Amino acid sequence: GHKGPSAAVDLEAGVIPLEQGFGVGSEAVPVDVDGDGAADVIYVASTSGKIYRINLHDTDVTRVAGGMISKCVVGNAALATGFSHQGVYTNLAVQVVGSAVQIFFGTSSNPDGPSVNPMDTQYFVIGYSDDHPLDPTCPSESQYNLLWADPLSTTAPPQQVWGGVALNGSQVFATTAVGTSADACGLEQTTSGQGYNFNQIDGTGETSTP
Numbered sequence: 001g002h003k004g005p006s007a008a009v010d011l012e013a014g015v016i017p018l019e020q021g022f023g024v025g026s027e028a029v030p031v032d033v034d035g036d037g038a039a040d041v042i043y044v045a046s047t048s049g050k051i052y053r054i055n056l057h058d059t060d061v062t063r064v065a066g067g068m069i070s071k072c073v074v075g076n077a078a079l080a081t082g083f084s085h086q087g088v089y090t091n092l093a094v095q096v097v098g099s100a101v102q103i104f105f106g107t108s109s110n111p112d113g114p115s116v117n118p119m120d121t122q123y124f125v126i127g128y129s130d131d132h133p134l135d136p137t138c139p140s141e142s143q144y145n146l147l148w149a150d151p152l153s154t155t156a157p158p159q160q161v162w163g164g165v166a167l168n169g170s171q172v173f174a175t176t177a178v179g180t181s182a183d184a185c186g187l188e189q190t191t192s193g194q195g196y197n198f199n200q201i202d203g204t205g206e207t208s209t210p
Contacts, residue, residue, distance in 0.1 A: 016054055016069055016071060018071070019046055022046045022047045022048040023047045024045070025046055025047040026044055026088060026092050028042045028044040029042065029043045033101060033134055040057060040134060041054060041055055041056060041133050042054040042056065043092055043094055043101070044092075045088035047088060047089060049076060049088050049107060051074055051076070051077075052072065053071065053133060055069065055070045055071065055136045058070040058136035072137075072138035073138065074103070075128035075130075076144065077105075080124070080126050080146050081122070081151075083123075083124075085109065086123070087107060088107060088108075089108050090105070090106060090161055090162055090163060090165075091164040092105045092164075093105070093164070093166055100129050101129070102147065103129075104125070104128075104167065105125070106125045106160075106161020106164070106174050106176075107126065107160070108123055108161050110181075111181060111182035113179075113180045113181025121158055122151050122152070122158055123160050123176075124152065125150050125152070125198055126150075127172065128144065129147055147200075148198075148202055148203030152176055152194070157191060158178070159176035159193065159194055160176055160177055160178065161174050162177050162182050163175045163177070170200055171198065171200060172197065173195070174196045175194070175195050176193045176194050176195075176196070
C-alpha cells in the first residue's frame with residue numbers, strides 16, 4: 001500500500017460525505033457523459049430525498065477532508081413535490097440524453113420501518129435533468145431542472161416505491177408496495193401494490209394495475 005505523509009490524504013480523498021443525519025439511499029451510478037469510456041460523474045440519492053452529483057474531474061487535495069472530490073445537489077424530492085416526507089430508499093434510473101443526464105426515481109418512507117411519516121403523505125415518481133453534468137459549479141435550487149413529479153395513488157395508506165424504477169426507450173416503470181415496512185409483517189394485508197408507467201418526457205400516460 002501507499003506509505004508516507006500523503007497516505008492519510010489518499011484515504012480522506014475517497015470519503016465523500018453527503019449530508020449529516022441521513023444515509024445513502026441508492027446505489028452510486030457512474031456515468032460516462034462524454035463517451036470516452038471513463039466515468040465523469042456519479043449520481044447517488046440521500047435518504048433525505050436529495051440527488052447528488054459527484055464530480056470526478058473536480059478534485060483538489062488541498063480542500064478539507066471529505067471535500068477533495070466536489071459534489072452538488074441536482075434534485076430535491078421535497079422541493080419537487082411540496083411534501084416534506086419524501087425519502088429515497090431505492091435505486092436511480094439514469095440515462096445520457098445529448099449533453100444532459102436524466103435521473104428518475106421514486107420516493108417512500110424507510111422500508112426498514114416502522115414508518116414515522118403520516119399515513120396521508122403522498123409519494124411520487126420524479127424525473128430530473130442535470131443539464132450541465134460536467135460543470136463543477138453547483139446549481140441553485142431555482143436552477144434544478146425538474147422534468148416532472150407524478151403522484152402515486154392518493155388514497156390512504158399510500159403507495160411507495162421500494163423496488164426502484166426502470167427505463168425502456170420512452171417509458172419509466174415503477175412498482176409499489178403499501179405498508180409500514182418492506183418485510184412481510186409490515187406490508188398491508190388488504191391493499192395491494194401497483195404497477196405504473198410514465199412517459200419519460202413529461203410523465204403523462206400513467207397507468208396502474210392492482
